[in-house]
Amino acid sequence: MSNDEIxxxxxxxxxxxxxxxxxxxxxxxxxxxxxxxxEVFTVAWRRRADLPPSPLPWLYGVARNCLAxxxxxxxRRRRLVDRLGxxxxxHGRHIAAGPEADTPGAWVHEALARLSTADQEVLxxxxxxxxxxxxxxxxxxxxxxxAAMRLHRARRRLRAEIDRxxxxxxxxxxxxxxxGHG
Numbered sequence: 050m051s052n053d054e055i056x057x058x059x060x061x062x063x064x065x066x067x068x069x070x071x072x073x074x075x076x077x078x079x080x081x082x083x084x085x086x087x088e089v090f091t092v093a094w095r096r097r098a099d100l101p102p103s104p105l106p107w108l109y110g111v112a113r114n115c116l117a118x119x120x121x122x123x124x125r126r127r128r129l130v131d132r133l134g135x136x137x138x139x140h141g142r143h144i145a146a147g148p149e150a151d152t153p154g155a156w157v158h159e160a161l162a163r164l165s166t167a168d169q170e171v172l173x174x175x176x177x178x179x180x181x182x183x184x185x186x187x188x189x190x191x192x193x194x195x196a197a198m199r200l201h202r203a204r205r206r207l208r209a210e211i212d213r214x215x216x217x218x219x220x221x222x223x224x225x226x227x228x229g230h231g
Contacts, residue, residue, distance in 0.1 A: 060093070062105075064086070066108075070112055081119060084119075089115050092115070106184035106185070110187060156214065156215075160207060164203065164206055167199070168203035172207060182196050182197045182200065
């Protein structure tokens with residue numbers, strides 16, 4: 050198979066997985082998701098000779114880098130808007146939390162959000178993307194042992210964060226405010 054055919058097969062097979070990966074990290078901002086996914090596959094096209102036999106973890110690694118660029122761009126734009134004094138509060142608008150704030154399991158997302166970006170990513174790769182440790186290593190650009198250690202430590206920190214959010218809860222109970230172990 051030629052490099053072009055290998056790329057085409059990877060695109061067909063993994064487009065939706067990469068799209069879901071990006072969408073979950075951008076909270077479904079559709080226009081941005083499409084831009085980032087296009088960037089991921091543009092990089093993959095340019096580097097089609099480097100595509101591994103199992104390209105999905107590699108594509109997730111490319112997506113991580115593309116997302117990092119997008120986040121940096123948002124930060125630059127936000128700082129510019131702040132300097133110009135055009136933020137939402139300056140216009141008397143207040144953005145309230147949406148109904149999803151009270152959804153079941155929101156406490157898990159809250160605990161996850163309190164972790165470092167690196168911990169969040171290794172946990173998401175295993176839980177959301179259902180990658181094995183070997184695949185996580187490819188996506189993170191590290192060795193298998195390093196990936197396994199990162200995952201172990203991230204899980205331990207997540208458990209500690211959940212315990213901190215709800216110290217009186219046991220494995221079988223829930224906190225009064227909906228935070229607990231599940």
